[in-house]
Each structure stands twice: as structure tokens, then as C-alpha cells.
Amino acid sequence: MLVSVYRYNPEVDDAPYMQDIHIDIPGGKDIMVLDLLQLLKEKDATLAYRRSCREGVCGSDGMNMNGKNGLACITPLSAVVEADKLVLRPLPGLPVIRDLVVDMAQFYKQYEKIKPFLINDTPAPAIERLQSPEERAELDGLYECILCACCSTACPSFWWNPDKFVGPSGLLQAYRFLADSRDTATRERLADLDDPFSVFRCHGIMNCVSVCPKGLNPTKAIGKIRTMLIQQAT
Amino acid sequence: MVTSITSFGRSGLYDWMMQRVTAVILLAYTVFMIGYLLFNPDMDYNQWRGLFDATGMRIFTLLALLSMVAHAWIGMWSVSTDYIKPTGARFVFQSVCGLLAFIYVVWGIQILWGI
Numbered sequence: 348m349l350v351s352v353y354r355y356n357p358e359v360d361d362a363p364y365m366q367d368i369h370i371d372i373p374g375g376k377d378i379m380v381l382d383l384l385q386l387l388k389e390k391d392a393t394l395a396y397r398r399s400c401r402e403g404v405c406g407s408d409g410m411n412m413n414g415k416n417g418l419a420c421i422t423p424l425s426a427v428v429e430a431d432k433l434v435l436r437p438l439p440g441l442p443v444i445r446d447l448v449v450d451m452a453q454f455y456k457q458y459e460k461i462k463p464f465l466i467n468d469t470p471a472p473a474i475e476r477l478q479s480p481e482e483r484a485e486l487d488g489l490y491e492c493i494l495c496a497c498c499s500t501a502c503p504s505f506w507w508n509p510d511k512f513v514g515p516s517g518l519l520q521a522y523r524f525l526a527d528s529r530d531t532a533t534r535e536r537l538a539d540l541d542d543p544f545s546v547f548r549c550h551g552i553m554n555c556v557s558v559c560p561k562g563l564n565p566t567k568a569i570g571k572i573r574t575m576l577i578q579q580a581t
Numbered sequence: 582m583v584t585s586i587t588s589f590g591r592s593g594l595y596d597w598m599m600q601r602v603t604a605v606i607l608l609a610y611t612v613f614m615i616g617y618l619l620f621n622p623d624m625d626y627n628q629w630r631g632l633f634d635a636t637g638m639r640i641f642t643l644l645a646l647l648s649m650v651a652h653a654w655i656g657m658w659s660v661s662t663d664y665i666k667p668t669g670a671r672f673v674f675q676s677v678c679g680l681l682a683f684i685y686v687v688w689g690i691q692i693l694w695g696i
Contacts, residue, residue, distance in 0.1 A: 547593030
């Protein structure tokens with residue numbers, strides 16, 4: 348099959364280019380894209396990409412495969428290859444450090460902005476702060492986010508305003524703490540989001556939902572933040 | 582919190598709400614106008630004038646006009662902050678939109694109360 352890989356090494360190349368590599372899959376097996384990258388690296392050791400756990404938990408190998416973001420380690424070739432061709436590009440919208448490795452600083456900055464930790468100004472109890480099973484269930488579909496950035500880098504609003512729009516990943520986490528029964532900073536959290544960019548740059552096109560490798564729904568979480576803002580302000 | 586001084590209501594929630602409320606008003610006005618024209622196929626000048634002589638229709642039309650201005654401002658402001666990156670060009674674009682909106686309101690009032 349033909350693999351077309353985005354290559355850019357700022358120390359050597361003047362501009363990014365696409366490198367076409369023909370490769371035979373051993374035994375014609377349906378391997379994961381990450382395994383394919385390993386085969387490519389054996390052919391050309393200068394190819395750079397991030398990877399770690401190889402089972403969709405660490406979120407290191409988010410990349411754009413035939414136009415759709417996803418994790419290379421849990422995406423089988425059969426799910427993305429079209430006409431025996433695969434185009435691999437770095438996550439869109441973030442600065443490229445080298446080849447498929449992007450600079451995630453902007454993404455983490457937005458995550459930091461939503462204060463991703465429990466804030467509770469009541470005196471700490473002798474043991475832990477307890478939740479009922481129902482209160483705990485409110486966090487399902489929110490806490491599973493692995494911060495791979497597939498969603499935020501698939502979002503045009505994040506491409507145009509990565510410094511102002513929190514992005515689907517950050518907003519999913521914002522709601523994760525708004526929905527937590529142990530958090531008492533709801534009012535302050537909402538006040539930080541009530542501007543024309545942080546939440547409201549989301550126009551609900553749901554690219555985030557269609558690419559999330561963990562099957563989460565940031566658009567729904569953003570809708571719930573909006574509902575909380577409305578309930579507080581009307 | 583991101584500060585914006587050229588957005589319609591400074592607050593994202595307010596702009597979002599206004600965008601939806603004005604959309605409903607514009608939809609109601611559009612449906613009414615299309616319905617009125619469909620149910621009066623052989624309308625003449627006097628009937629058209631009589632329609633806009635009624636105070637209720639003037640209020641409805643002015644409401645739709647102001648809604649259009651608010652709706653357009655919020656929409657065009659979003660477009661400008663997405664796609665026009667140089668601050669000077671963005672400010673000029675927003676100013677032109679604001680000027681046009683003002684002209685349309687004054688012109689619309691003049692037409693409505695001038696007949």
C-alpha cells in the first residue's frame with residue numbers, strides 16, 4: 348500500500364512536504380496505524396511521532412489519518428485506508444515541532460484556564476468527601492477524557508481562536524468540575540466562561556463528537572454549561 | 582474570561598440569547614409577509630399602504646428591523662473575529678458594519694413613518 352506522510356524538520360527543511368512510501372504489510376494483516384508507523388520508521392529512522400502506551404489510554408499518538416483525527420494505536424488500517432492509500436498528517440491547527448509531533452502548549456493553556464481541579468472552601472471532613480452513586484454517575488462521559496487533543500484540533504473555532512476559545516476538550520473538563528457535587532466554585536467557574544469566546548464560539552458542528560477516540564460528547568457538555576449559565580442569569 | 586469591547590452585549594450569554602430571540606422575531610416576520618403576499622395575490626398600492634399605515638404593523642416592522650440589526654451585528658462580529666486577524670482591518674470592518682446598521686435603522690424609520 349501507499350503511505351503519504353507529512354514530513355518537516357525545521358533544522359533541515361525549508362518547508363513541509365509529503366513523503367510517499369510504498370510498504371507491504373506483513374501477512375496482509377489488519378494492523379493498527381501505529382504498527383504501520385513502526386514499519387515506516389524501520390525504513391526511515393528519521394520519522395518522528397509521539398507514542399507511549401499503544402492502547403488508547405495515554406493520548407500521545409493523536410494524528411490526522413486520511414483527513415480524520417484519531418489515535419494511531421487503536422485505529423486499524425481497515426478503518427481509515429481508502430483505495431490502498433493512507434495520508435498521515437499531524438493534528439491540524441497546532442504548530443508542528445517535527446513531522447507528526449505538534450506543540451500542545453496552546454491546548455494545555457486552555458485546559459489550565461478552566462481550573463481542572465476540585466475547589467471546595469468548606470472544612471475538610473475527617474475522611475474523604477463522599478458522593479452518592481447518583482452524584483458519581485453525573486461524571487460519567489466526562490472524566491474519561493485523555494487530553495489527546497483530537498477533538499479541539501478538529502474544531503474550526505479552535506483553529507481560528509486557539510488563544511480565546513477554550514475548545515471542546517477544555518469545555519468537557521470545565522463541565523466535569525461544574526457537575527461534581529464536591530466542587531463549590533460553580534459561580535466563579537461560570538463567571539469565567541461568560542464571554543463571547545470561551546464557550547460561545549462553539550457553533551455546535553460536532554466535529555469533536557465524530558472524532559473523539561473515547562466516544563465522548565463535548566457538544567453535549569457545552570450545551571449543559573450553556574444551560575447552567577442561562578439558569579443563573581435569567 | 583476573554584474581554585471583548587466590540588461585541589454586541591459584551592457577554593457571550595447575552596449575545597447568544599439575543600441571536601436566538603431575534604431569529605424567532607425575524608422568522609415570524611418572514612412567515613407573516615410571505616403569508617400576507619400569498620393570501621393577497623391581487624394586492625394594489627392602496628392595500629399595501631394601508632397595511633403599513635396600521636400602528637401594529639409599524640411596530641412589528643420596526644421590531645423586525647431592530648432584530649435584524651442586532652442579529653447581523655452578532656453574526657458579522659463573529660465572522661470578523663474568526664477570519665480577520667489584523668486588528669486594524671477587523672476594527673474597520675466592524676465599524677463599517679455598525680455604520681450600515683445605523684443607516685438601515687434611520688432609513689427604515691423614515692420609510693415607515695414617511696408614508
